[in-house]
Amino acid sequence: MTPAAAVVLAFAAGQSWGPSPMLLESAEPHVYGRVVLDNFSTKAGMAPVPFEHARHRLLYTCRVCHVDVGFVMEAGATEISAETNRRGLHCGACHDGKRRHGDGTIFAACSDPGARPAPPACARCHRRDTDAELRERFERFARTAPVDRTGFVDWEALEARTRPADFLEGVTAHADRLRNDRSFSIPAFGTWLGEVTFSHPKHARWSGCEGCHPEVFPVTARGAVTFRMPDFVAGRYCGACHNKVAFPLAACLRCHANAIGALPR
Amino acid sequence: MRATSRSAAAVALALSALLGDAAPGTVRVLAAARAEAGWRAEFDEVCGRTQDAMAMTDPELRDLVQRCDKLMPLVEQLPGPEKNVYARRLRKCRDLYQFVLDGRAKESG
Numbered sequence: 001m002t003p004a005a006a007v008v009l010a011f012a013a014g015q016s017w018g019p020s021p022m023l024l025e026s027a028e029p030h031v032y033g034r035v036v037l038d039n040f041s042t043k044a045g046m047a048p049v050p051f052e053h054a055r056h057r058l059l060y061t062c063r064v065c066h067v068d069v070g071f072v073m074e075a076g077a078t079e080i081s082a083e084t085n086r087r088g089l090h091c092g093a094c095h096d097g098k099r100r101h102g103d104g105t106i107f108a109a110c111s112d113p114g115a116r117p118a119p120p121a122c123a124r125c126h127r128r129d130t131d132a133e134l135r136e137r138f139e140r141f142a143r144t145a146p147v148d149r150t151g152f153v154d155w156e157a158l159e160a161r162t163r164p165a166d167f168l169e170g171v172t173a174h175a176d177r178l179r180n181d182r183s184f185s186i187p188a189f190g191t192w193l194g195e196v197t198f199s200h201p202k203h204a205r206w207s208g209c210e211g212c213h214p215e216v217f218p219v220t221a222r223g224a225v226t227f228r229m230p231d232f233v234a235g236r237y238c239g240a241c242h243n244k245v246a247f248p249l250a251a252c253l254r255c256h257a258n259a260i261g262a263l264p265r
Numbered sequence: 266m267r268a269t270s271r272s273a274a275a276v277a278l279a280l281s282a283l284l285g286d287a288a289p290g291t292v293r294v295l296a297a298a299r300a301e302a303g304w305r306a307e308f309d310e311v312c313g314r315t316q317d318a319m320a321m322t323d324p325e326l327r328d329l330v331q332r333c334d335k336l337m338p339l340v341e342q343l344p345g346p347e348k349n350v351y352a353r354r355l356r357k358c359r360d361l362y363q364f365v366l367d368g369r370a371k372e373s374g
Contacts, residue, residue, distance in 0.1 A: 067357060070350040084346040173354075174313030210315050210357040214364040221371055 024233065026248035029151045030138035031131075033057075033245040040081050046118060047126040053245045054141065054153065059101060060094075061166040062241070063208035068172045069093045073240060082110035091125075093171050150251045156202070166205070186227060194258030207241075216240045304339040308351065311336065312358040318365045326362045333359035 026032065033053030041048045056065065065071045069090065072078045078090060085092035097108030112119055118126070146157040166172075186196040203212065217237060219225050225237075232239030232249055243249045311332045318326065333355055340351045
């Protein structure tokens with residue numbers, strides 16, 4: 001654990017919270033949401049691919065990649081390879097050397113996989129950045145991005161500026177907006193935190209309905225599931241995204257917006 | 266991929282017009298292109314309505330579930346990586362429609 005990591009000790013309030021105290025720890029902001037893809041790279045003598053969610057979610061919603069392109073939210077399960085990229089799947093759905101974004105053309109992924117030594121273009125994705133380089137890159141980015149009190153990028157605020165696309169021509173099956181605009185409250189067990197107001201419109205704009213249901217949230221009947229923080233820490237329910245890519249669990253007041261006690265805002 | 270299948274269909278149609286239906290290879294290419302264009306159009310249609318799932322009636326949802334089930338064998342005939350991607354996507358659509366149906370049944374039951 002490093003000093004810059006978002007850490008909160010959540011204390012138990014009765015049995016519902018599980019072991020007490022509970023540590024809500026996440027990666028530091030400069031490596032938050034960074035996933036290293038290495039199903040085949042190292043075996044093929046290449047550096048692995050560190051995928052930075054931050055760089056991509058500036059451009060596209062979660063749904064475009066995790067529903068339409070088909071990236072599974074489980075390490076290794078997508079089976080991304082140079083071949084699938086060349087076939088226009090996975091990274092190659094956008095990185096095909098033809099697709100335009102803004103004024104530019106998105107570079108092609110794995111266009112010459114047999115070449116040895118690997119062409120310089122491969123190093124755009126297959127790279128080994130040092131921690132100092134990552135930190136410097138994040139700090140440069142964070143200078144212009146809205147950052148919340150925990151030091152993490154406030155994507156909700158940033159979305160208003162960047163307007164990430166939720167449609168990919170030739171890949172996305174639809175462009176309709178969600179019609180379910182129901183939000184609802186989830187009572188909190190802790191006495192110092194207010195209830196959580198869950199917004200369907202906010203979440204569906206990013207993830208789509210099928211991004212969450214039924215895989216992440218298999219039951220939605222009111223009261224059928226007791227949502228517990230240890231489950232989130234273990235990556236279930238809200239923890240499928242929060243604490244990995246969406247804002248960390250330690251940012252209590254982003255969800256428990258109406259604090260009853262004395263936690264600083 | 267959709268653009269590719271359209272191009273394949275166009276080439277196959279052109280060849281078919283030039284050579285006539287007696288050319289067996291052309292017929293096969295044409296059939297494959299039509300089949301691909303067919304599954305993709307149906308895929309876009311059934312998976313293009315997920316955002317409306319909550320506003321649909323039960324019969325509409327049941328119809329979509331059936332169409333997903335009918336489409337799955339075609340998607341499973343695609344080459345390996347395409348099959349993995351599109352079968353997973355189709356399953357997500359199907360499961361969402363079924364999820365909404367199940368949720369309503371529980372609420373009313």
